[in-house]
Amino acid sequence: MNSNQPTDSQAGDAVIEVRDAHYSVGGRKIFDGLNITARRGRITAFMGPSGTGKTTLLRLITGQVVAESGSVKVWGDEVSRMSSQELFALRRRMGMLFQNGALLTDEDVYENVAFPLRAHTRLPESLVRQLVLTKLHAVGLRGAARLTPAELSGGMARRVALARAIVMDPDILIYDEPFVGLDPISMGVICRLIKQMNEALGITSIVVSHDVQELSSIAHDSFLLSGGKVVASGTPEELSRSALPEVKQFMGGLDDGPVPFHYPAPDYAADLLGESP
Amino acid sequence: MSARSEGARARDSLPVVWIRRVGAMSLFFAQVMARLIPAFGKPGLIVRQIYNAGARSLVIVMLSGLFVGMVLGLLGFDTLQRFGSEDSLGVLAALGMLKVLGPVLTALLFAGRAGTSLTSEIGLMKSTEQLTAMQMMAVDPLRHVVAPRFLGGVIAMPLLAATFSVIGLFGAQLIGVQQMGVDVGAFWSQTQEAVDLRDVTEGIVKSLVFGVACSLIAVYEGYQSEPTPEGVGLATTRTVVTSSVMVLLLNYLLTAAFLVKN
Numbered sequence: 001m002n003s004n005q006p007t008d009s010q011a012g013d014a015v016i017e018v019r020d021a022h023y024s025v026g027g028r029k030i031f032d033g034l035n036i037t038a039r040r041g042r043i044t045a046f047m048g049p050s051g052t053g054k055t056t057l058l059r060l061i062t063g064q065v066v067a068e069s070g071s072v073k074v075w076g077d078e079v080s081r082m083s084s085q086e087l088f089a090l091r092r093r094m095g096m097l098f099q100n101g102a103l104l105t106d107e108d109v110y111e112n113v114a115f116p117l118r119a120h121t122r123l124p125e126s127l128v129r130q131l132v133l134t135k136l137h138a139v140g141l142r143g144a145a146r147l148t149p150a151e152l153s154g155g156m157a158r159r160v161a162l163a164r165a166i167v168m169d170p171d172i173l174i175y176d177e178p179f180v181g182l183d184p185i186s187m188g189v190i191c192r193l194i195k196q197m198n199e200a201l202g203i204t205s206i207v208v209s210h211d212v213q214e215l216s217s218i219a220h221d222s223f224l225l226s227g228g229k230v231v232a233s234g235t236p237e238e239l240s241r242s243a244l245p246e247v248k249q250f251m252g253g254l255d256d257g258p259v260p261f262h263y264p265a266p267d268y269a270a271d272l273l274g275e276s277p
Numbered sequence: 278m279s280a281r282s283e284g285a286r287a288r289d290s291l292p293v294v295w296i297r298r299v300g301a302m303s304l305f306f307a308q309v310m311a312r313l314i315p316a317f318g319k320p321g322l323i324v325r326q327i328y329n330a331g332a333r334s335l336v337i338v339m340l341s342g343l344f345v346g347m348v349l350g351l352l353g354f355d356t357l358q359r360f361g362s363e364d365s366l367g368v369l370a371a372l373g374m375l376k377v378l379g380p381v382l383t384a385l386l387f388a389g390r391a392g393t394s395l396t397s398e399i400g401l402m403k404s405t406e407q408l409t410a411m412q413m414m415a416v417d418p419l420r421h422v423v424a425p426r427f428l429g430g431v432i433a434m435p436l437l438a439a440t441f442s443v444i445g446l447f448g449a450q451l452i453g454v455q456q457m458g459v460d461v462g463a464f465w466s467q468t469q470e471a472v473d474l475r476d477v478t479e480g481i482v483k484s485l486v487f488g489v490a491c492s493l494i495a496v497y498e499g500y501q502s503e504p505t506p507e508g509v510g511l512a513t514t515r516t517v518v519t520s521s522v523m524v525l526l527l528n529y530l531l532t533a534a535f536l537v538k539n
Contacts (some may be wrong), residue, residue, distance in 0.1 A: 041338040062413060102410035119416045
């Protein structure tokens, strides 16, 4: 068993269930019978090479796009059948960390974190202040409350976005490529925070990334996506022991394999000697 | 959207593209209108947008109004003195400013200054996923981002047009009275006698309509822009072109409507 594996009491019901989902963009199939399950209180990682639809999967789960066929359920409710109001009610129970933070550029750090509170509650300003400072303290940026997003480094922006994502105390926290473009220190901080949020608050966490090392240190369950399907699933250790070529290439960082190094092209010699395109 | 429908859209003729665009804009307008009253729940957002669209355009509007008024004073004096009626310069300047030049030129300046700013701001918010982040926080971007900006533009536009007209009239007086020697008493008394409430109303109605058109086009183009640097740039260009054409077209229609009414 993985050291990250939660105890039986933690491992609960399925929170997110995707069954036989099909989805395509511009005629290109993104998902071709996708099946995944994320369980309550666990950190579930969706991994895969660039362009395999990891971010699109998050958009399916959050109802930003709808699958052409198949089923996407969150807490047992079909996302595609939800009205706008039901979808907004669902999203109030979710927090999402975007790749670039997606902070509101015309507001400072404090106002960014306070934004969901002001939008959805009528709490007195003193309580809003307490909540915002508490969340900023949790991500180590209480002292940066009055900085603007332009004054933050990439790692700091990601942490502010995380504070904003947890300010409404969500049940599900979704991380879209949380490690992209970060230095090792910031990466370590984000890793620790993801684990901390999961353990301290019991939040179900969904992490989309292609950083194998980082994910292996925090994820309870992993799904490897390729060719519009899940090609392997299990704990990160199980994936690293897999003999499947797709898994071996991805986990080992091999430059050629089922995902070819070369984009499909005509014969090299013929191309060089031929007419210019 | 399927590849086939995208391809089919790419082959559509220009009239079809424009009809589709007008339809999409009408739907968008209806969606924004439905969110106007809820938007008043956060008056701070609207005040900020009135400042952005109005106060920040004030200098350029005042300067332009002054220069246009000065040209009107020069050309008006030159023309009127041929008929010995240079004392009517005030009437010419006031009616010209209130009924046409004020609303139209202010709207064109508004489209270039505030309209492009609105489009690029919303377009950049879209390309940096700020609008998606709002949706993920269960916040409606149409209500929180678009409606206050639209309202800010609609409220700011008549105020800017009034400022333009007043400064323009002052510019015409500056040239006509101070430089060309028109009698100051005749300038103002004839103006007071000739200009009535209907003329002022025409100017206000025009500037309001232009404010709605320019603000709607600006927020629509920003909201529908492709989330790429090129897409935002194209959307900004479309805002200026569409707003300018629309203002000139609406000006003709409104002028004709007021002439028939009066």
